[in-house]
Each structure stands twice: as C-alpha cells, then as structure tokens.
Amino acid sequence: MRKLLLAAVALTLALAPGTAARASGLVATLSANVAKPGETVRVSGEGWTPGKLLQFVTCGEGGLTGSAACDTRSGLATPVRADGKFVVDLQIGTPPKDCPCVVHIAEVQGTTDPVNLPISITGLAVGTIPKTATAVRELAVQEVRLTGGTAAAWFGARDQLQLTYTVRNPTAVGLNSATVQVRLGGGGDDNIFHQEVVENLAPGQSRTFTVPVELPLAAFGKYVVSADVSGLAPIRVSHNAYPWGLILINAVGISLIVWGLLRRYGRRRALRDLNPADAMLPAVVRLGSLGAYLVFDDAPGSRRLRRHAGAQLSLDNLRTLIGQGNGPGAGDSVLDLDALGHVLARRYPRSISLMEEER
Template sequence: MVSATGADAAGAHARGVRAADTKPVVTLSEQQAGKGGEITVKGSGWRPDTLLMMLICGRSTPDRGVIGGTNSCANAEGRAVTTGADGGFSKKMPVAEPPVPCPCVVHVATVTGEQVLTDAVFVVAGHPVAALPEETEGGRLAVLATTRLEGDSGILTWFGAPPARHLVFTVGNLGSAPVKDPVFQVGTAHGVFAPQWEERQWRGTIESGRKAQIKLPVELTAGAHGGYQVSLKYGGKVLAEQPWGVGRPWGVTLFWILLCVVVPAAVFRIGMAIVDKVRPRSSRTPVRAGRHRHPQPADASAKLPRLRRAPEPAVSPPAPTVTTATLPWFTPDSAPPENRPTTKGHS
C-alpha cells in the first residue's frame, strides 16, 4: 500500500514537471508566402489573458532564436494578440520582409510579465537567404562582478534627447576554449513590459580562465522617463540585471508652457495689426508708427461749442490838441505889460 502510494506520488510529480516544462505551441496556416500575403497564426499552451507580440524575423531558427533581437524583425508589420482563458489564440498577420536575410521564423513572445517565446519556421518567398554566423564552441562566459551603469545625462536629455549610459560588467571564461568577439544582448524594460533586446558585439578575445571588463552602450527612446530595467543576455541566458531610474525631461514641459503663452500673444498682435490696416482712416490724420490712434474727422472743430468772447473795455477817444497860431507881427517880447497894482498911494 505504501509503495503504491509512493508510486502514485512520483507519477503525479513527473506529470507536474512535464506540464511545467511544456513549451507553448505556435502553428501557421501556411509555411511559405510572399510579401503582401496573409497567414493565420494559432497558439496554445500560453498563460491565460496574456498580451503577445507576433513578428516575422530573419536570421533566425527555432534552435538558436532570433539573432540580433528585434532589429532582425519586421516590426512595423507586427501584430498584437491576447490569449483567451484557455491560453489559446488565433490571429491573422500580413507577410512582410524582415530587414535581414532568411532563414526566417514567426516569432511570438509575451509583452508583459515573465518572458516566454516560441518560434515557428516560415519562408518568405523571394527574400534573400544567407548562412547564420558560426557558433563559438567550448567557451562559456559568466559575470564575475556586479554590473553598473556609467555616464551622465547632458542638457539635451533635459529637453527630451534619448538617455544613454554604458553597461559595465566583468566576465570570465569558464570554458576550455577562447571566446572571440562575443555577441551579447542588452534588453531594456519599462514597468511590467518585457525587455526589448538589442544585439551588442564586443571586440576582443577572452582566453580560457581569463576575465575581461566589458562596456556596452545602452540607449532609450527620446523622452523616456521613469523606472527601467537593463538586462544582459549571452547564449540565451540572462547573466545580469540592473535598475535604471530616468528623470523626467522638464525642459519639454517648460517649452510647451512658453509656447502656450507666446503663440496666443503673437496671434493677438498680428490680429490687431490687420485690424489697424483695414480700418478706414482720414488722409489728413497722420498716424505715427507703433501707436494706435483713432482718426479725427476733418470738421471736428465745427462740432465744438462756440465760446462767447468777453467784451473789451471802452476806450475814450483822445482829447483834441488845440494849436494856437502865432501871428507874424506879434511876438512874446512885444506883448503890452500887464496892469499890476502898485503899493504906492494915489497921486
């Protein structure tokens, strides 16, 4: 009885492990189509109510994944789909040519939460095909020290320029063969969204048992702000993660505030200038530049009230001048003496 119970428990545990390790499945309505066509993508075994992104990617195989990250995919023609309660979906998507040669796949990956992805082989008819780069065998890299972000934001970042840093880390070669020009993948994730991976190649050789310090550039989109997570992947495994807090570009906010103030003021001045031009005006009234004056009518003085003038004081005419004519035979010396009384007595 005990052994049977133990066997049942072991079987249940094995079934649980197999269910947990089950990879989501993606099937295509057609395995080959040309640009401009359309295919139907169906999936099962995904997490319920999960947002997925479907892309046609070049230089990719289901075994090695998408080499170069989403830079190898036709991102503009991608489609988003949400899984149902049973973890399945069905969605049509247009056929587009990726920016790199085939082999190609239909790449389906989660957008939010833990990253889960699946690739289905697909042939884009008429698109070039090229061999994949050779894999380095024998070398195995591991991060030996804590990663960090170096760099600082300039004045342009304050006005919305893309924030940029360098991801600095130290790796060691734990394998038996040297690793030459390793290709890393750097992913940036914002909030609950899955990382967006970009390929970064480091030029150099790391001998077996040696270590090296590596700096890889990391850049966000213009105007990015908030909390970000920078991840480092090599050989399909995530080696390290580093948080990155990006400040808000307040210069952009200041620019819009000034724009909302300056533009209405300029429009108002232009409107007043136009009104001043089309307003009728008398030709006799001069208008000084830069001043708005209302024209006065030519007969404005005629409408003013007449003021009565105060009466002037009467002026008496001047007295006539009497001129005494002098006779020619009479002079003052010849005038007769006046009769004056004398003090003498009568004789």
C-alpha cells in the first residue's frame, strides 16, 4: 500500500507542468518536475531578499535530513537580484539518499526558512523520510584568515600559506556527514585540493579547520581560496602573488645595462673630437722628428687612435727613437733611456735581473 501511494505521488508530479512553492511570501518554481541526473532545470523565484546569496542543491529524503542527503557536487549559489527575483539553470544531481527528491533552496547565512521544490529523478529509488530527521539549514562563519607566506616567493618559489576557517552550528540539531571542501582558483585553474568530513558538530559548537595552501611555482596575480561545508557557510579570501624580488632584480639589471650603454655612448662621443696632442702625457707623445704620435696602450682611446692611424711603428723607426739606428738621427735618442730603465726595473725587477746576469 505504501509503495502504491508513493507511485501515485510520483505520477501526479509527472503529470504536473511544473513545480512551484510559496512559503512566507517566497515564490520558487521549477521549469520541469521530472528529470534525469545531469539534465538542466531552470529554477526561478520572486519575493526573496535582494542581495541575499541563495544555495541550490538536489537532495533526497525530501530535503529534510540535512546535507548528508544532498548531492553537493552539483550545487550552485547565486545572489538575489535587486527586484527580489532570481533565475538559475541547475544541473540535477544524484542524491546519496533515496527519493522523494527535491531542489533545496536556502539562504546562505540567512534566517529565512528554506524552500524544497519536489522533483522526480528518473532511475533513482523511492524510499521513506526518517521521522526523526531534522535538517541543519545553517552554519555561521566565525573566523576566516589566510596567513603565512615565505620570502622565497618574492623570487618565484612556491609559497606556503595557511587557511584558518571556523564555523559554528547555531541550530538546535547536530551536523553529521558533511564535507568541507577547499578550492584554489587563479592562474587559469580552479580545483578542489582539500576535503574533510565533519562529524558530530553539536548545536552551538564551533569547529576550526586549518588547511595548508600551496601556491604554484612562479605564481603571478590574484589567487582566490574558497571553502564551504556541504554548500553551507561559503567563504572566499584572496591573496596577491607577485614575485617582486625577481621584478626588482630585472629592473636593476636593465638599469645597469642602460647606464652602461649611455656611458659607452658618452665616452665615444667625448673621444670623437679628441686631439692626441691634448691627451694626458706620457700616454700619448708627439714625435716631431717623425711627424707622428707615440700612443701607449693605456692611453684614452688608444684603440680608436691606432685604428685611425692604420699603421704601426716599424722596427727601424723604433731603433731611431731610442738612438740605436744607422739612419739619419742615429744616436740622438728621443727617449730618456735612464728613466725608462728605472721604470722597467720597478715594474719588472725579475726581468731586469735576468738581463744583467746575461750581460
């Protein structure tokens, strides 16, 4: 007899054009009251509190036994528009408990009673609703903190953060078999990286969840960490990850390169009009008898001067300069050989000693 009654209820729902509910001035409607798991049903409503965040989820056992009977994976949330209306397309899930099934609509952190819209889900078993079951419809968020961070993250290394998430059960019944899910979104990715089962959260009791959060290598931009307990008490906190150390190093490196190029350009410009006669002696020495300049290696712009000269001092001219040649001017040294000997003795004492020994 009981099975026949449940079948009659399901048949009545199937024949209805849509499912509507009205409670305390709140109106909610389903576009269809029969669907398969994975199909999309439009849910619309009016008369709700503007700006309130609503949660939509497919539940078994009439939606009266709490989140343990709901398919939270297919749930979604949306805010109420300014005119008190909402329209969402909900994907019908597969509740972990038997039907009668409903689309459960509840305010997140609100005081308004939830609305359950009956729906027949093809392929799911139909059972009975436990008489003693009472749904937990609300969890209060007491604390949310995202702390931590390492100095190495300034240089593109993986960053280590910590999420502290505290919720309280303000209802008169305990919460069991709920699931905490923590997601990380950013850098084109949004995934669940932590799940934890909540058992025995008694009325008025609080529970704190401490979850390590790891940002990827070379994280750049805004990362959002979100969490909820089976769709209840959702939170979102953000963290800005920018490798300022790498940016600073690159900026300093670019500045040094630019400074070096400007300095090189300035030196070349200054040497462009350099007169060898005005160069610091003895780096450049004018030799009038030869009609040339003697350029030492440490002379400013020596490479440029030699490149413009396009020639080198011949061995015969060098001998003439030091007074050892046989041509004109032989014996008339234009160098102070004694001073040159003293300089060489100070700079290369070992070489001078060897030369004296050979003599």
